[in-house]
Amino acid sequence: MARDRRSTESDNTPMVARWGTGHPSAPLVVALHGNGTSEHSMIEIAPWLPHGPVAYLAVRAPIEGDSGFIWFDESGPDDLAGTTRWLLDWLETEGDPDRPILLLGFRDGVTVAGAMMLEAPDRFAGAVLLYGALPDGPATSLVRGRLAGMPVFLAHGTGDTRTPTDRLLSTWSWLSTQSGAPLWAERGPGGAQLAGDVVGHAGTWLGDRLDHLRAHGENPLPDGDEPDWPIGRLPERVGPPPKVTTVTPQHQESQNAPAHLQAELWKRVVALDGVSTAPATVGVAGTRSLLLDREHAEGPDAAFVLPAEGEFAHLHPESDGSLHVALPDALAYDALAKGWAVAHPLAGVRVSAGMVLVPGPRDEGEVEIVAGIVAASHRFAAAG
Known part of the structure; x- marks a missing residue:
């Protein structure tokens, strides 16, 4: 992509809009808009999200399109992998290195958020994914348990006509059965705009996650050898995972025990x-x-x-x-x-x-x- 079509600061850092506290150690929610809009479309919902010691930062996609801004172009150097690395490198400069960072993606911003989560799961304390799909990335990034310890709120809209159905289904399936993420997932009306119940539900979830972080801190993945169980080492479970509900009360819906x-x-x-x-x-x-x-x-x-x-x-x-x-x-x-x-x-x-x-x-x-x-x-x- 030609350099003159990029929309960034002079030092190639993102254009951003901010709301909330400026404290460098406060939890940071990074909002990623859909293609064809801008950071302003995301920062506008911040007042309807949890208040308190939390910072909201909406990022402008780096490529200027015919209408609004877009995140990546697979035909040039600004592909999804390049955009992901650009954002991850920039996040190193945003406040204290140990501050909790959560992602909030809408439509194509979900794809970018997903790429960031899969590339560096240890960097993020949670994610809100609204009306979008994970990237069609390499299978190596979709290993079982990749997002263990990273709570995720996922909303898909029954009126979504822009995201391919197969990508929505594969996103729902992998997150709910293979990712290891504590997943709250719901389907409902909508899919085109950030309005209505989805913002309220996401805000409630986000407020609860922030409260949990303040009370208990993050729960990073442990390093070292596999842990010992009362039965020794835990073997791999054979076969595909069962279907399990994505809201409470949680229960198993397939492969039920005799x-x-x-x-x-x-x-x-x-x-x-x-x-x-x-x-x-x-x-x-x-x-x-x-x-x-x-x-x-x-x-x-x-x-x-x-x-x-x-x-x-x-x-x-x-x-x-x-x-x-x-x-x-x-x-x-x-x-x-x-x-x-x-x-x-x-x-x-x-x-x-x-x-x-x-x-x-x-x-x-x-x-x-x-x-x-x-x-x-x-x-x-x-x-x-």
Whole structure:
């Protein structure tokens, strides 16, 4: 792309619009507009998003188009990879290096945000993706668990006629089953404008994520060797992931566990030290809680689904067979990467970052593995 068609500052940094606090360590929300508009179309919604110690920064796409600005042109040096690297390098200069950064993308801005997330998942504390699709990037960036620990809000519009349907479907599918991200995803009317309920829903989610960051900090991916479980190293789960709901109450919708395997699993987990059972107070109807008595419960609040009740896990009813468990972050991320867990939609938003759904066992061998995951949750709740 010719240099004279670029729309940047003289030093090639982005043109931006700002709103909110100027404190260099405050959480930063980076907003990316759709092609054909500008940074002003995004900064205008900032007053309807959470206030407080948070900075909003809307970026202008670098290429001047016939109408508005565009993010990349695959026929020249300003391709998606080049734009992604340009934005990531520039973010190094925006405030303190350890400040939490979240992305807010609209339409084509979702593609750019997705490329940034996939290229450098450790750099971002969350993302709001509105009416757009992830890039058609190399399969190496779409590995299972790539976005573990990064909460994502995804909204697709039933009236979206600009984004190819296959890209919308593949984005929804990968984020909800393979990415490892705690995903809250919803479909509703719209797809052309940032207006109506979607801004309110995204704002509520964003406010909850910011509150969680202030209270608990970020939960970066652990380094080092694979963690040890009560059963040793966790193997890879065989086959494709099950379908799981993307809002609460979260439950499994395919590959459901046979009733006799659920019964065998229940027999094993209720035999753990200090465990009692009761009908659950959260979850779908028929859910059964696994409770740890006060004598044994010495773990942190993050080790419990419901800390006040001592509930560290619960089993969904026979029509489902999955479980919710609270795990240490390192174990949760290991389970996500190996297909043995799907992050709770509000993990790291309203509940602990290690809250995951574990698919019910499909055979006798999986009973052993799932029981070992529950035992790890029990160990966390008992001793921290």
